Amino acid sequence: MISLPHIIEIALLLLVAFLIGCVIGFTLRNYIFPPKGENRDSAHPVSPDAVIPEDQETSEVIVSPKSDEGRPTPLGAPREGRKDNLKLIKGIGPKIENTLNEMGIYHFDQIAAWDRKTIDWVDEYLSFKGRIDREEWVQQAKHLTAGKDG
Amino acid sequence: MNFDSFVYLVENYWVFLTAAVLIGVATGWYARPSNH
Numbered sequence: 001m002i003s004l005p006h007i008i009e010i011a012l013l014l015l016v017a018f019l020i021g022c023v024i025g026f027t028l029r030n031y032i033f034p035p036k037g038e039n040r041d042s043a044h045p046v047s048p049d050a051v052i053p054e055d056q057e058t059s060e061v062i063v064s065p066k067s068d069e070g071r072p073t074p075l076g077a078p079r080e081g082r083k084d085n086l087k088l089i090k091g092i093g094p095k096i097e098n099t100l101n102e103m104g105i106y107h108f109d110q111i112a113a114w115d116r117k118t119i120d121w122v123d124e125y126l127s128f129k130g131r132i133d134r135e136e137w138v139q140q141a142k143h144l145t146a147g148k149d150g
Numbered sequence: 151m152n153f154d155s156f157v158y159l160v161e162n163y164w165v166f167l168t169a170a171v172l173i174g175v176a177t178g179w180y181a182r183p184s185n186h
Contacts, residue, residue, distance in 0.1 A: 010166075013159055014167065018173060020174060021172060021173060021175040021178060023174075024171070024175050024178060025174060025178025026182065027178070030182065
């Protein structure tokens, strides 16, 4: 019959062995396959194809893109003092709307006019990882602009 | 737990200890989310 202290000793030894193994495995993997993109988003890796619920607004992290090429032309203030409700674009919530306003973007037609470079620039600036394309902001903005005009 | 009992445990249960280390290595290896 194995005594209780003996069992505890074995269990402790196995636990220590397991923990040592964990450290070895983790270190080994980091050594063999160094993590990619450590400077950005390594704490919260998100697949580019990750599905984000339409109504859920993720917190955007503002990073400085390498150049201003593609930066959307800002407006100093909304035209006629009235800005569009950018929240009508699915994927844009109050927080992102505020950020866009701070960038001088107040109207649907401004977003509708974004070209590839601008989309990429904003995507990088707000760390959206392709969300503008996935949620089709530009197409939505075009529809909303047409609806507003018509 | 003195040294003799430690040696005794290692001698008698080295298979389980090795298994625990290997399971630990696998756990540690997959603890980091994949980049792919």
